[in-house]
Structures are given as structure tokens and as C-alpha cells.
Amino acid sequence: MDIATLIQTISNSIVAGSVYAIIAVGLAMAFGVMKMANFAHGEFFMAGAYVVYVFYALFGWPFPAAVLMAIPIVGAMGVATERLIFLPTRGNVLAGFMATAGLAFILQVLVGQTWGVGLMRSVPTPYMGAADILGANIGWQRLLIIPTAFAMLGLLWFFLYHVKAGKALRACAQDPETARLQGIKINRMTMLAMAISGASAGLAGALMAPIHPVTPYMGHGVILTAFIVVILGGMESIAGAVLAAVLLGFIHTFVTTVSDAIVAQMVGVAFMAIVLVVRPQGLLGRVKA
Amino acid sequence: MLSLKDIWIHYGMVAAVKDVSIDVAEGEIVTLIGANGAGKTTTLRAISGLHAPTRGDIVFRGKSISGMTPEQINALGIAMVPEGRRVFPYMTVMENLEMGAYLRTDRTQTRKTLEEIFHHFPVLRERNRQLAGTLSGGQQQMLAIGRALMSEPDLLLLDEPSLGLAPIMIQEIAKIISQLHALGRTIVLVEQNARLALRLAQHGYVMETGQIVLHGVAEELRHNEQVQKTYLGA
Numbered sequence: 393m394d395i396a397t398l399i400q401t402i403s404n405s406i407v408a409g410s411v412y413a414i415i416a417v418g419l420a421m422a423f424g425v426m427k428m429a430n431f432a433h434g435e436f437f438m439a440g441a442y443v444v445y446v447f448y449a450l451f452g453w454p455f456p457a458a459v460l461m462a463i464p465i466v467g468a469m470g471v472a473t474e475r476l477i478f479l480p481t482r483g484n485v486l487a488g489f490m491a492t493a494g495l496a497f498i499l500q501v502l503v504g505q506t507w508g509v510g511l512m513r514s515v516p517t518p519y520m521g522a523a524d525i526l527g528a529n530i531g532w533q534r535l536l537i538i539p540t541a542f543a544m545l546g547l548l549w550f551f552l553y554h555v556k557a558g559k560a561l562r563a564c565a566q567d568p569e570t571a572r573l574q575g576i577k578i579n580r581m582t583m584l585a586m587a588i589s590g591a592s593a594g595l596a597g598a599l600m601a602p603i604h605p606v607t608p609y610m611g612h613g614v615i616l617t618a619f620i621v622v623i624l625g626g627m628e629s630i631a632g633a634v635l636a637a638v639l640l641g642f643i644h645t646f647v648t649t650v651s652d653a654i655v656a657q658m659v660g661v662a663f664m665a666i667v668l669v670v671r672p673q674g675l676l677g678r679v680k681a
Numbered sequence: 682m683l684s685l686k687d688i689w690i691h692y693g694m695v696a697a698v699k700d701v702s703i704d705v706a707e708g709e710i711v712t713l714i715g716a717n718g719a720g721k722t723t724t725l726r727a728i729s730g731l732h733a734p735t736r737g738d739i740v741f742r743g744k745s746i747s748g749m750t751p752e753q754i755n756a757l758g759i760a761m762v763p764e765g766r767r768v769f770p771y772m773t774v775m776e777n778l779e780m781g782a783y784l785r786t787d788r789t790q791t792r793k794t795l796e797e798i799f800h801h802f803p804v805l806r807e808r809n810r811q812l813a814g815t816l817s818g819g820q821q822q823m824l825a826i827g828r829a830l831m832s833e834p835d836l837l838l839l840d841e842p843s844l845g846l847a848p849i850m851i852q853e854i855a856k857i858i859s860q861l862h863a864l865g866r867t868i869v870l871v872e873q874n875a876r877l878a879l880r881l882a883q884h885g886y887v888m889e890t891g892q893i894v895l896h897g898v899a900e901e902l903r904h905n906e907q908v909q910k911t912y913l914g915a
Contacts (some may be wrong), residue, residue, distance in 0.1 A: 404897060458715060478861075549737055556779070556783070558780065559772070559780065560780065560783060562769070562776075563769050563772065563780050566769045566770060566771055566772065567767055567769055569731065569751075569767075570763055570769070571761065571765040571769075571780070572730075572750070572751040572752055572755075573729060573731075573760070573761050574755060574780045574781055574783045574784075574828070574832070575752050575755035575756050575783050575832065576780070576783050576866075577752045577782040578751065579753070587829050653767070678770075678771065
């Protein structure tokens with residue numbers, strides 16, 4: 393591997409890690425507060441990409457405006473999912489799984505019926521050109537994802553550690569019953585967690601729309617990776633999810649470069665399995681007392 | 682101030698609390714003693730809204746609170762220190778205290794409450810940036826009590842505050858409870874340590890298999906032959 397390929401691969405790894413991080417943090421956060429996994433999280437990602445397709449490619453809005461639209465729209469989908477699925481099935485993990493897996497299919501078909509299946513929707517690249525770093529070409533469109541991920545994770549961290557509602561969210565994740573005894577309305581908190589979760593998946597999908605095939609089924613691959621990241625990081629740990637996302641971004645990109653994407657998935661899962669043998673709670677997971 | 686009127690609580694088909702009536706007057710400590718599984722904790726959890734009574738009524742300050750959510754009951758001025766302390770382990774001492782004051786909006790008053798709590802528990806001030814899960818059992822109990830006090834509750838519910846603590850810590854917690862009483866706080870204390878509980882309280886209720894079998898002035902219960910034999914090991 394020459395120096396240009398190496399730099400190319402490293403930068404691609406960081407981009408992939410950033411996207412994984414945005415997606416997985418939302419999944420980890422929803423799981424932390426509700427103790428239920430959202431199997432339609434990949435379809436939230438897909439919805440974010442379609443928001444950009446509709447507003448930017450079809451309506452001709454500026455790209456940043458279309459990306460910003462994905463945040464409230466998919467965030468609202470998160471809230472609706474919480475009200476209509478997670479609230480009625482709270483505490484029943486199997487029912488939550490069945491219902492959100494069903495929702496995933498419903499969203500896929502809905503989008504397929506509306507905008508078509510088969511032909512991928514083409515979203516033109518708004519930021520042409522590439523940065524030339526020591527012979528490696530890194531598209532601006534990809535590079536843009538890195539600062540966006542930093543900004544989004546920084547905002548989330550600030551919210552969770554310096555804003556009262558964010559701290560209440562952490563309290564609910566650690567001990568929901570005791571949080572209620574402090575007057576923290578648990579139903580508001582699960583709604584908030586799902587809003588953030590949906591918004592972050594939507595943002596990731598929106599950013600990926602110009603550089604990833606936009607199809608109704610694009611959430612499939614994403615949800616698998618997101619679960620690997622969350623399990624690897626330690627289920628409820630936000631910091632763990634970020635760390636695991638970066639690690640997996642490097643593993644996937646490097647293995648894909650020297651071999652292919654299927655092998656990369658296998659190596660990623662094998663890495664998770666090995667980590668879980670050594671640390672069953674995940675990289676930064678907490679052992680329940 | 683608080684009265685439980687003939688309440689029943691069921692877990693499925695099993696009645697855990699049967700026809701229990703308790704009265705708590707303003708400014709007093711009322712204790713609920715009894716063996717493990719007698720229904721003490723269930724009764725306390727019903728007051729805080731974590732269990733809804735299947736029959737009977739709970740009245741606080743003239744208003745029925747049975748069937749309300751824990752969030753609503755906390756807002757009315759009832760704070761509970763749950764069994765096993767239940768501090769938020771991955772939050773700092775300071776953040777735990779902030780969560781106790783979650784519903785308060787008066788910043789300067791809240792600040793004053795915080796100062797009072799730090800005055801009661803100087804160790805919490807020293808360790809305010811430490812994660813609560815890294816405190817010792819006794820310190821966690823102090824934090825759990827401090828957190829409950831942060832809402833300036835009219836009624837404080839304490840569930841087994843002495844459980845699992847070293848004898849010297851138990852004396853420390855007992856001292857704090859009597860200080861709170863001296864300051865006019867109303868407290869319902871659930872304890873397996875009957876000796877301690879009857880020393881602190883003015884009135885006592887003895888529970889056995891979900892029922893109140895005896896109640897009266899704490900001082901008299903201490904000298905009751907039955908209580909001495911069963912709970913005080915005399």
C-alpha cells in the first residue's frame with residue numbers, strides 16, 4: 393500500500409467511523425433510556441436520505457437546508473415510534489422487537505411505493521471537487537461529514553452533561569424508577585430520547601445521500617453495523633458507541649481496501665466476538681451491580 | 682398529614698398488604714417495623730406512587746393521592762429514599778443532588794437548600810465531583826437522603842436506611858434522622874432494625890404478613906412484651 397492509498401484509506405475510515413458514530417449514538421441512547429432496541433433505526437437513516445432526495449434533488453432546495461430538514465422530520469418519526477410502539481409495549485422486549493421490525497418493513501414498502509424500487513435515486517453531489525493530500529483525493533462531500541459528526545457529538549455531550557433535561561435523561565437510563573421519584577416524567581424522557589435518536593439517524597442518512605446509493609433498503613446494512621457498534625461499545629454507553637464506531641470504521645475500510653466488503657463485515661463481527669469474550673460488557677460497558 | 686385508609690395491595694392474586702391503616706401527624710416520625718416480607722416496603726412504595734393500592738385510599742394533606750404517578754406525588758411534596766439507596770451511580774454527587782431538585786425552579790432557594798444539605802453532610806461537599814457509585818455505603822445513604830431533601834419535601838419516606846451499613850454509620854444516620862426531626866420534618870421510617878426505629882420514632886406500627894398487628898406510641902411498643910420477644914431479642 394503506497395502512501396497515497398494509505399492516506400486515502402485512513403480518511404475513508406474516519407468518514408465511515410463518523411457516520412457509524414452518529415447512527416449508533418442514537419441507537420444506544422434510545423436503548424439506554426427505554427431498555428428496548430429500535431429495529432427500525434436503519435429505516436430512520438434511510439428516511440433521512442430520502443428527505444435530502446426530495447428536498448434537494450426533487451425540489452431543488454440548497455443542500456444544507458435539505459440536510460437540516462432531515463433532523464426535525466426524522467426526529468418526529470422517532471417521537472411517533474415512541475408514542476405508538478414503545479409506549480404501549482414498554483417492558484415487553486419481544487413485542488417491541490416485533491413491532492419495530494414490522495415498522496422497518498412498512499417504511500421500506502412505503503418509500504418503495506412512493507418513489508419506486510429498483511432504480512436507485514440519484515442525488516447529485518452538491519460539493520464537487522476533492523482535497524489533494526499527498527496524492528490522495530478525498531472528496532469534499534465526504535470530508536464534510538467529519539466536522540458535522542464532531543459538531544453533533546459535541547452538542548449531544550453538552551446536552552447530556554450540562555443541561556438539566558440531558559442530565560435527567562442520564563438519570564432515567566441509570567435508574568428509571570428512582571428518576572421518577574425525583575419528579576422526572578419518564579414518558580417525556582423516552583420521547584426526548586427517541587427524538588434525539590431519530591434526528592441523529594436522519595442526519596446521518598441525509599449526509600450520506602449524495603455518496604451512498606439511495607434505495608428503500610439502504611437501512612439494512614446500516615442497522616447491522618449499528619448494532620455491532622452499540623454492542624461492542626457496551627450497550628448503553630454513548631462514549632463506548634463512539635469509540636467502537638471509530639474502531640469499526642477503520643476495520644471495515646481497511647479490510648475492504650485490501651480484500652472486499654463481505655470479508656470486512658466478517659472481520660468486524662469476529663472482532664466484536666473476540667472483544668465480548670474478553671469483556672462481556674463491551675469496551676466501555678458498565679457492569680450492573 | 683398523611684393517612685392510609687384500609688389499603689390493600691396485590692401482586693397478581695397475592696395480597697402483600699391487607700387492610701392497612703396508618704396515620705402520620707405533622708412533625709412526627711412514624712415507623713413501620715416487622716420482619717422481611719411483612720409488607721413494609723410495599724406500603725411505603727404505595728405512598729410514593731410506585732404501587733397503586735387495589736383497595737382503600739391514601740390521603741395527603743386532605744387530598745387523595747392513590748392512583749397518582751410517582752412524578753405527581755413528588756411534585757406534591759413527598760420524597761422517598763428508596764431501599765438500597767439507589768443513587769445514580771454514574772452521575773456525580775452534585776448531579777445526584779441536582780436531580781433531587783429537578784422540579785424546583787427557584788434558583789436562590791435551591792442554592793440555600795444545597796448549603797443546608799452540605800452543612801448536614803460535609804462529606805458530600807468534599808466529594809461533590811466524585812461519581813456517586815464510588816462512594817461508600819454510608820456516604821451513598823447520606824447522598825440518597827440529601828437528594829430527597831433537595832426537593833424540600835413536606836414528607837420524607839425512608840426505606841431501610843440502616844440496611845447494610847457498618848454500626849458506626851448506622852449511628853451517624855440515626856443522628857441525622859433525629860436532627861431532621863428536630864428541624865420539624867415529618868418522616869415515615871421503614872426499618873428492620875426495630876431497636877433503632879423505636880428509639881427514633883414517636884409512633885410505631887408493627888407489620889406481620891401484610892397486616893398491622895400492633896401499633897401505638899413508640900416508647901410503649903419498646904416495652905411491649907411481644908415486641909421485645911419478637912423484634913428486640915430481649
